[in-house]
Amino acid sequence: DAGVIQSPRHEVTEMGQxxxxxxxxxxxxxxxxxxxxxxxxxxxxxxYFNNNVPIDDSGMPEDRFSAKMPNxxxxxxxxxPSEPRDSAVYFCASSFRTDRGNTIYFGEGSWxxxx
Amino acid sequence: AQTVTQxxxxxxxxxxxxxxxxxxxxxxxxxxxxxxxxxxxxRQMILVIRQEAYKQxxxxxxxxxxxxxxxxxxxxxxxxxxxxGDAAMYFCAYRSxxxxxxxYIFGTGTRLKVLA
Numbered sequence: 142d143a144g145v146i147q148s149p150r151h152e153v154t155e156m157g158q159x160x161x162x163x164x165x166x167x168x169x170x171x172x173x174x175x176x177x178x179x180x181x182x183x184x185x186x187x188x189y190f191n192n193n194v195p196i197d198d199s200g201m202p203e204d205r206f207s208a209k210m211p212n213x214x215x216x217x218x219x220x221x222p223s224e225p226r227d228s229a230v231y232f233c234a235s236s237f238r239t240d241r242g243n244t245i246y247f248g249e250g251s252w253x254x255x256x
Numbered sequence: 257a258q259t260v261t262q263x264x265x266x267x268x269x270x271x272x273x274x275x276x277x278x279x280x281x282x283x284x285x286x287x288x289x290x291x292x293x294x295x296x297x298x299r300q301m302i303l304v305i306r307q308e309a310y311k312q313x314x315x316x317x318x319x320x321x322x323x324x325x326x327x328x329x330x331x332x333x334x335x336x337x338x339x340x341g342d343a344a345m346y347f348c349a350y351r352s353x354x355x356x357x358x359x360y361i362f363g364t365g366t367r368l369k370v371l372a
Contacts, residue, residue: 172358174360178299183362183363183364183365184347184362184365186359186360189358191358196356196357196358197357197359230299232301234301243289243351243353243358244289244291244303244306245360246303247293247300247301247302248300249298249299249300250299250300252299
């Protein structure tokens with residue numbers, strides 16, 4: 142089975158530009174999570190969805206960040222305008238409610254560098 | 257609020273030897289799950305092992321096993337017969353569920369080096 146698929150794998154962009162990260166969760170999973178990983182702050186939960194509905198976005202750093210899930214097989218995380226401090230690895234993960242422990246499965250991450 | 261603490265930023269082990277990574281957590285919940293994830297240099301997060309809090313038996317997956325001490329809120333990972341491919345960052349994680357909201361809380365990680 143295909144795992145969580147993220148794109149792009151790497152992105153280098155200039156400050157002020159819009160960045161869109163994409164995620165395709167594992168088919169049948171009803172939870173989708175966006176995480177950010179940096180050396181300074183570790184792994185942070187930004188937002189998660191259940192059945193395409195945002196449930197907890199308390200981790201979204203500020204209004205420059207937005208996330209959508211228009212259907213069960215696609216989600217985006219958008220940063221507009223981007224800043225150098227947004228440089229990080231962004232992970233998308235998904236899970237199925239009745240899976241043991243609601244185990245989450247991660248994508249390979251999107252490496253974002255804002256210069 | 258729940259917290260997860262990994263007090264060992266870095267550990268080293270000789271190939272074929274055994275190493276134990278520590279994790280402690282704080283919670284007032286009685287029903288929860290604990291996980292260990294491995295993050296190799298590729299940065300992909302890979303599930304290593306999971307433990308249900310209601311189970312007293314420690315989880316085991318091949319060379320990986322846990323020592324789950326619920327009263328002490330401790331959840332250590334033991335890697336036996338360490339291999340070069342085990343070198344990675346290891347994250348301990350706690351899954352909470354409160355008021356209809358799931359949260360996964362990750363520790364800060366332990367970097368494991370395997371020496372040939």
